[in-house]
Amino acid sequence: MVTVEKLTFAFQKNEPLFTGLDMRLEAGNTYGLFGLNGAGKTTLLNQLSGMLFPHKGSCTVLGENVKKRLPKTMSEIYILPEQFDLPKIDAEIYAELHAPFYPRFDHTYLSEILNEFQVDRQKNLTELSYGQRKKFLIAFALSTNSKLVLMDEPTNGLDIPSKSQFRKIMAASDQSNRCFLISTHQVRDLDSIIDHVIVLNNGKIIFQQSVMDISTTLSFEKLSDDSDKIALYSEDVFGGKAAIISKNKSSKETQIDLELLFNGIIQKQELINNQFKS
Incomplete structure (x- = not known):
C-alpha cells in the first residue's frame, strides 16, 4: 500500500534529515513509529501525506506518487497532526464541511465514537478542552474510512481513561483494508494496538518487525x-x-x-x- 524508496530530505542543505530511507507498509496492519526526539517522525508523516516533498526518492500510496496530490489519492489519506487549530464551529458542521472529501465517510460511526468519547457535538470545537478536541479528530480520522491513516502523537493530551477508550476504539475498528501508522514517544500507550514496530534513527529505518x-x-x-x-x-x-x-x-x-x-x-x-x- 505504501512504498518509500531512497527518500532524501533536508530542511537545511548541509543537514539531511533522511538519507536514502526505505519503508514498506501493507494494508491490514497498524504500525507503531518510534524514534528519539528530532528523529523525523513528524516529517516522515508529512512526506507520506504529501504535505512535504522529498528532495530525492519517492513516496507512493496505492501506486500513486503522493507528490502529485491527486484528489483520488488524497481522499485515501488522513493525517492527524500533533499540533492543530480548529474553527469556531460545532462537530456536526465540521463533519458536513469536510466529509465530502472522503467518499466513504461514515457519519453514524462518527456519532458512535463521539458518544464513546463523551464529546459534545453541539459545542463549538474551540470551546472544548485540548483533550476533547483531540478525541474529536481521532473520531473524524477513523470515520473517514481512508485507506491510510497517519496519527502523530494521538494520545498526547488524553487522560488515562481517554487513553483506554482510544485503545478500545482502535481495537474494535475494522482495519482489514486500512493501514495505520502511529507516531509516538509514549510507547506504552500502543502496546495493545500495534502489530508492527518501526524505529527511525539517524535518517533511516533501523528496525521493522511484526x-x-x-x-x-x-x-x-x-x-x-x-x-x-x-x-x-x-x-x-x-x-x-x-x-x-x-x-x-x-x-x-x-x-x-x-x-x-x-x-x-x-x-x-x-x-x-x-x-x-x-
Missing part, C-alpha cells in the same frame, strides 16, 4: 543479579535487571516491553537485528 516475529524471537525477562542468562540488552531495575534475551525453544512466552525494546534497538541495533536473520 509483533508476532518479535514475540517468537525475543524474550523480555527480569533477571536477578546472579542470573547466568546472557542478555542482548538490559537495564537496571529494582531487584535486578530488565533484559531482552534471544529466545530458544525452551523460553516461555513473555509480554513485549516496547520501551525496553526501543532502548535496546537504539543502543544495540546490530545485535538485536541479527536475531531476526534466518
